[in-house]
Amino acid sequence: QQQVKQSPQSLIVQKGGISIINCAYENTAFDYFPWYQQFPGKGPALLIAIRPDVSEKKEGRFTISFNKSAKQFSLHIMDSQPGDSATYFCAARNNAGNMLTFGGGTRLMVKP
Amino acid sequence: EAGVTQFPSHSVIEKGQTVTLRCDPISGHDNLYWYRRVMGKEIKFLLHFVKESKQDESGMPNNRFLAERTGGTYSTLKVQPAELEDSGVYFCASSYGLAGVETQYFGPGTRLLVL
Numbered sequence: 001q002q003q004v005k006q007s008p009q010s011l012i013v014q015k016g017g018i019s020i021i022n023c024a025y026e027n028t029a030f031d032y033f034p035w036y037q038q039f040p041g042k043g044p045a046l047l048i049a050i051r052p053d054v055s056e057k058k059e060g061r062f063t064i065s066f067n068k069s070a071k072q073f074s075l076h077i078m079d080s081q082p083g084d085s086a087t088y089f090c091a092a093r094n095n096a097g098n099m100l101t102f103g104g105g106t107r108l109m110v111k112p
Numbered sequence: 113e114a115g116v117t118q119f120p121s122h123s124v125i126e127k128g129q130t131v132t133l134r135c136d137p138i139s140g141h142d143n144l145y146w147y148r149r150v151m152g153k154e155i156k157f158l159l160h161f162v163k164e165s166k167q168d169e170s171g172m173p174n175n176r177f178l179a180e181r182t183g184g185t186y187s188t189l190k191v192q193p194a195e196l197e198d199s200g201v202y203f204c205a206s207s208y209g210l211a212g213v214e215t216q217y218f219g220p221g222t223r224l225l226v227l
Contacts, residue, residue: 004154036218043116043203043218044155089155097168098143098207100216102155 003027004092006103013110019077021106023090026071030092034100035064035075038087047088048075080110114138116219118204124225130192133222137186137206143167144187145207145216146179150200158202161187194226 006023013019023033032051036044050057050064050073057064063076077084090103117136125131137144146158158177159169163184172179176195181187191198201223205216 006154034215041220043205043220045218046215049215098160098216099145099157099168099171100147100155101157102147104154105152 003101004090004103006090006106008106009104010107011109013080013108015080015082015110015112017080017110019080019084019108019110020074021088021090021108022072022074023103024070024072025092025101027092027094027101028071029094029096030101031095032093033064033066033073034091034093035062036089036091036102038089038105044089077108080108082110082112085109116204116206116217118202118219118222120222121220122223122225124227125194126227127196128193130190131194131224133189133191133202133204133224135187135189135204135206135219137204138208138217141206141208141217142184143207143209143214143216144181145205146187146189147203147205147218148200149203149221150197155203158189191224194224196226199224199226 004025034049035047037047038044048062061078066073088106091100119134144161149155157171160167161181178190201221203221205218207214207216
């Protein structure tokens with residue numbers, strides 16, 4: 001049973017476009033929602049994170065939108081660049097422990 | 113500052129053999145985690161050390177997996193005997209501090225293939 005569902009599995013966007021990746025969760029005990037970016041041959045690296053007491057967080061071209069009532073959150077990449085091509089994972093942390101529960105990942109390709 | 117390192121980067125073994133994976137966390141990080149990604153699915157938690165103690169091992173799949181963190185520094189994850197379904201990428205992560213939402217820093221992973 002997957003506790004964090006991520007979509008789409010793959011995404012192709014033109015350079016300059018907006019990339020949107022969505023995640024949904026069921027466990028209301030989750031209290032921290034990070035997004036990780038992974039390039040081939042590398043480990044996942046924290047990109048941006050949000051707590052459920054805010055509805056949006058922006059860092060440069062990356063924005064997390066959070067809807068607590070719907071138990072959904074999404075990553076928006078504005079002005080997508082070929083260098084953004086990577087696998088993106090959403091995750092959630094349970095307030096009872098430190099373990100992260102990950103979504104299935106989205107392979108993003110930004111075409112020049 | 114060096115990041116999380118893992119050894120080996122790749123391992124190919126036959127079913128029934130033993131494999132030991134090693135993780136060196138970022139210096140000073142008390143928390144060390146093991147995760148696994150199998151066949152392109154989600155990354156799944158295996159266990160969490162705080163210093164040398166196992167804080168949470170709820171994700172360990174079965175008793176063929178043994179994790180240790182002697183002296184609270186590096187950690188090893190041994191699979192004995194390995195089965196086909198153990199193939200995947202094993203990630204180690206570390207974080208600073210004993211509680212909270214400190215960032216977990218991931219290593220590059222060990223790609224294990226069991227034939």
